[in-house]
Amino acid sequence: MRGSAGLGVAAAVLVSIIAAAVASLWWTPFPVDGFDMGNRFAMPTAAHPLGTDHYGRDVVSMLMAGAQTSLAVAAGAVAIGLFVGTPLGLAAASSGRAGRAVLMLGSDIVFAFPALIVAAILSTFRGPGAFNALIAIGIFYIPVFMRLTASSARRVLALDFVDAARLAGKSSARIAAEHVLPVVAPILLTQAATQFAIAILIEAGLSYVGLGAQPPAVSWGRMLAEAQTLISLAPQLAVWPGLAIVVTVLAATALGEGLNRRLDPRFAGRHA
Amino acid sequence: MRVLTRLAQLAATLFVASLIVFMAMSVLPGDAGLLRLGMNAEPAAVAALRAEMGLDDPLPLRFVAWLGGILTGDFGTSGTYDVSVLGLLAERARVSVPLAVYALVLSVALALPAGIYAAVRRGRFADRAVRGVAEIGLSVPAVWLGLLFIYVFAVYLRWAPAGGFPGWDAGPARALGALTLPAVALAIPQAAILARIVRTALTEAMDEDFVALARAKGRSTAGAVIHHALPNAWAPILTVVGMQFGFLVAGAIVIETVFNLPGLGRLLFQAVAQRDIVLVQGITLVVVATVVIVNALCDVVAVASNPRLRRGP
Numbered sequence: 001m002r003g004s005a006g007l008g009v010a011a012a013v014l015v016s017i018i019a020a021a022v023a024s025l026w027w028t029p030f031p032v033d034g035f036d037m038g039n040r041f042a043m044p045t046a047a048h049p050l051g052t053d054h055y056g057r058d059v060v061s062m063l064m065a066g067a068q069t070s071l072a073v074a075a076g077a078v079a080i081g082l083f084v085g086t087p088l089g090l091a092a093a094s095s096g097r098a099g100r101a102v103l104m105l106g107s108d109i110v111f112a113f114p115a116l117i118v119a120a121i122l123s124t125f126r127g128p129g130a131f132n133a134l135i136a137i138g139i140f141y142i143p144v145f146m147r148l149t150a151s152s153a154r155r156v157l158a159l160d161f162v163d164a165a166r167l168a169g170k171s172s173a174r175i176a177a178e179h180v181l182p183v184v185a186p187i188l189l190t191q192a193a194t195q196f197a198i199a200i201l202i203e204a205g206l207s208y209v210g211l212g213a214q215p216p217a218v219s220w221g222r223m224l225a226e227a228q229t230l231i232s233l234a235p236q237l238a239v240w241p242g243l244a245i246v247v248t249v250l251a252a253t254a255l256g257e258g259l260n261r262r263l264d265p266r267f268a269g270r271h272a
Numbered sequence: 273m274r275v276l277t278r279l280a281q282l283a284a285t286l287f288v289a290s291l292i293v294f295m296a297m298s299v300l301p302g303d304a305g306l307l308r309l310g311m312n313a314e315p316a317a318v319a320a321l322r323a324e325m326g327l328d329d330p331l332p333l334r335f336v337a338w339l340g341g342i343l344t345g346d347f348g349t350s351g352t353y354d355v356s357v358l359g360l361l362a363e364r365a366r367v368s369v370p371l372a373v374y375a376l377v378l379s380v381a382l383a384l385p386a387g388i389y390a391a392v393r394r395g396r397f398a399d400r401a402v403r404g405v406a407e408i409g410l411s412v413p414a415v416w417l418g419l420l421f422i423y424v425f426a427v428y429l430r431w432a433p434a435g436g437f438p439g440w441d442a443g444p445a446r447a448l449g450a451l452t453l454p455a456v457a458l459a460i461p462q463a464a465i466l467a468r469i470v471r472t473a474l475t476e477a478m479d480e481d482f483v484a485l486a487r488a489k490g491r492s493t494a495g496a497v498i499h500h501a502l503p504n505a506w507a508p509i510l511t512v513v514g515m516q517f518g519f520l521v522a523g524a525i526v527i528e529t530v531f532n533l534p535g536l537g538r539l540l541f542q543a544v545a546q547r548d549i550v551l552v553q554g555i556t557l558v559v560v561a562t563v564v565i566v567n568a569l570c571d572v573v574a575v576a577s578n579p580r581l582r583r584g585p
Contacts, residue, residue: 120555
């Protein structure tokens with residue numbers, strides 16, 4: 001019962017953040033690209049519930065626009081990990097010893113490249129940007145989903161109904177797609193929620209150090225970097241983007257764990 | 273034999289990783305000569321520089337030359353600093369490595385007791401409290417913790433400078449002092465992850481029959497945990513520590529920026545901004561190789577420490 005309530009709250013929080021990010025595509029309470037120098041460092045008022053920054057921009061509007069960057073990068077990265085890593089993981093589970101060894105060695109090698117390093121390499125050639133961050137985190141997620149798919153799929157492949165399908169003459173590719181994938185899909189989706197949360201954290205770090213979204217794009221990490229230069233003058237500006245990150249990450253993590261608890265047979269019958 | 277197989281695997285991984293680093297820096301669009309001289313450079317000057325950098329040689333030849341250099345300690349010359357990349361790396365590592373080790377020690381010191389305590393008190397208030405704190409801890413960006421520390425300790429209390437590094441020549445106490453806030457900011461999210469793993473691994477080990485047997489034979493809870501459950505929990509803990517190491521390194525690089533520390537991180541971002549390819553290549557290779565080697569070490573120690581995977585006499 002408690003678990004279900006937590007899951008509902010997490011989902012509701014996440015949906016509101018997504019709604020705010022989507023809304024910011026068309027509308028924010030105040031423009032985020034205009035300066036209002038007469039209204040710098042405003043304290044919270046009815047019009048600006050969280051005040052304004054050093055350019056007089058409304059902090060609520062900035063947070064909404066920043067959510068757009070964070071969520072788009074995180075969602076894109078998870079999509080790359082899922083859509084590339086899952087087929088590779090299924091291939092590794094279905095292939096013979098040698099094929100599996102080569103695929104898993106490849107996965108280990110890619111896993112040794114932290115997203116920050118890939119983002120640095122991409123930025124050297126293309127200049128920094130949110131898309132680099134998305135690709136860098138996505139590449140790092142390929143081995144993450146590949147390993148999980150491979151280990152889950154191997155357990156499914158040992159089950160009797162797979163043998164039945166094999167005897168019926170199905171190819172291993174068809175077995176992987178028609179019999180293994182539906183069983184491992186919920187596990188992968190649960191992991192996707194957790195990796196989405198981690199991607200929000202990585203993206204914030206990348207845009208903080210200047211390897212992510214560039215002005216005029218707004219991002220939570222850049223807001224933190226800008227707030228640092230003003231920390232003795234307006235410490236409140238460092239609070240809001242950090243809180244936005246923490247709330248989003250907590251909600252996505254709780255969603256992942258709540259789903260995991262529902263799917264895990266060890267918890268079966270315990271939830272309402 | 274098993275050690276030899278693992279070593280061969282390690283060598284293969286390092287080789288392919290270095291090949292990827294090399295290819296990424298050589299094949300990606302962008303002319304290395306143009307990147308260094310700027311878009312308005314004379315074509316003749318670019319051609320001369322390309323020849324000097326050996327960029328006109330065939331790719332496999334360039335890779336062999338580059339890798340041969342790395343193996344003999346020649347990482348090339350930085351385009352912007354005009355000094356040897358190895359010297360720069362060694363100088364900056366004197367900040368980054370102590371910072372990462374400091375953070376690792378802190379996170380283990382925090383996470384191990386917390387994780388063990390939560391596992392022993394499973395399902396009770398202490399367990400729920402540890403898990404709740406850990407969940408919040410791993411949701412907090414280290415950058416933000418760093419900013420909060422700077423505000424509280426440097427701006428508000430004025431106990432510490434807002435960043436910077438006095439150098440090891442200023443004495444180990446002052447140098448470590450400058451690394452303390454960054455190390456704590458880096459350690460807290462790591463400790464949260466680690467505490468959860470310790471709890472899970474230990475909980476599973478404690479469910480084993482041999483722990484129940486030890487208890488039935490009169491072992492105290494502490495004795496059963498220390499002598500029976502914990503030795504069986506090290507393997508999964510070490511495996512995850514190895515997997516987290518890349519995050520620790522990336523986190524250290526980011527936190528160096530927050531506290532303005534002259535480590536590998538700042539060097540990397542300057543190299544990216546200056547498009548200093550040789551330097552980016554060198555830093556990238558060192559980071560990736562370190563992650564690969566630490567992962568392998570954790571694997572080996574995990575196998576060696578697992579009583580069930582150890583070969584009997």
